[in-house]
Amino acid sequence: MVRSLISNIEPHWTFVSLTSRNSTDVVNMANFVRKTALLLYQWWVFMLLCCPSGFGVNELLYFRVIHPEEIGYIFSAAPAKDFGGDFTSTYDEIFLVPADPADACSDLKDRDIIEGQVILVERGECSFVQKARYVEEAGGKAVLIADNAMDNDSHYLDMVTDGSADKPSIPALFMLGRDGMMIKRSLQRQALLWAVISIPVNVSSLASFPLKQPPWTLW
Numbered sequence: 001m002v003r004s005l006i007s008n009i010e011p012h013w014t015f016v017s018l019t020s021r022n023s024t025d026v027v028n029m030a031n032f033v034r035k036t037a038l039l040l041y042q043w044w045v046f047m048l049l050c051c052p053s054g055f056g057v058n059e060l061l062y063f064r065v066i067h068p069e070e071i072g073y074i075f076s077a078a079p080a081k082d083f084g085g086d087f088t089s090t091y092d093e094i095f096l097v098p099a100d101p102a103d104a105c106s107d108l109k110d111r112d113i114i115e116g117q118v119i120l121v122e123r124g125e126c127s128f129v130q131k132a133r134y135v136e137e138a139g140g141k142a143v144l145i146a147d148n149a150m151d152n153d154s155h156y157l158d159m160v161t162d163g164s165a166d167k168p169s170i171p172a173l174f175m176l177g178r179d180g181m182m183i184k185r186s187l188q189r190q191a192l193l194w195a196v197i198s199i200p201v202n203v204s205s206l207a208s209f210p211l212k213q214p215p216w217t218l219w
Helices: 002-053 128-137 177-189
Strands: 061-067 074-079 091-098 118-122 142-146 172-175 195-199
Touching (some): 074 177, 091 177, 118 128, 128 172, 172 177
Parallel strands (some): 091 118, 142 172
Antiparallel strands (some): 061 074, 061 195, 074 172
């Protein structure tokens, strides 16, 4: 009698177990599809934002802010067209130091901090080439020139030579004004002399790249 009851119950247990397992698989698959769709949509939005600037995703260089964490996003910058060098190494942790003076149109102060680091300067008052030259002379590893239009969050400028024979050899890149402002504002709020960044970053290997961009750029 007991054996008969057990034999009748066992198939039902198996059915419940399989049903539960199948339900879990369906939920997991639905979550995967939802996340994939979100990533694809955000990547599509990013590509739309790239196009008006004249630069494609493969023409930009990317860097990640490691510290301060409140701006721990992946930022983009456009390399100069006909001057400056390329990054020959990847720097997992290097300082991003705001220039003093901010426009880098004269000799830079605090050379002991600048030496071997990436320098953040503001557009204006002198040519892109002059800025890069002053940074190079101070020992900077590379220069990021942020637009002085603080509301610019999508349009990159072509940085070209100023007609002089002077051509700096360090990497020189143009940054969106909104990005530069947000980085400097975060440093000022926390009384920090520099940010810690990783540069360059290969975004083609990051499936989550669209989620790691600055929110003010995406939306």
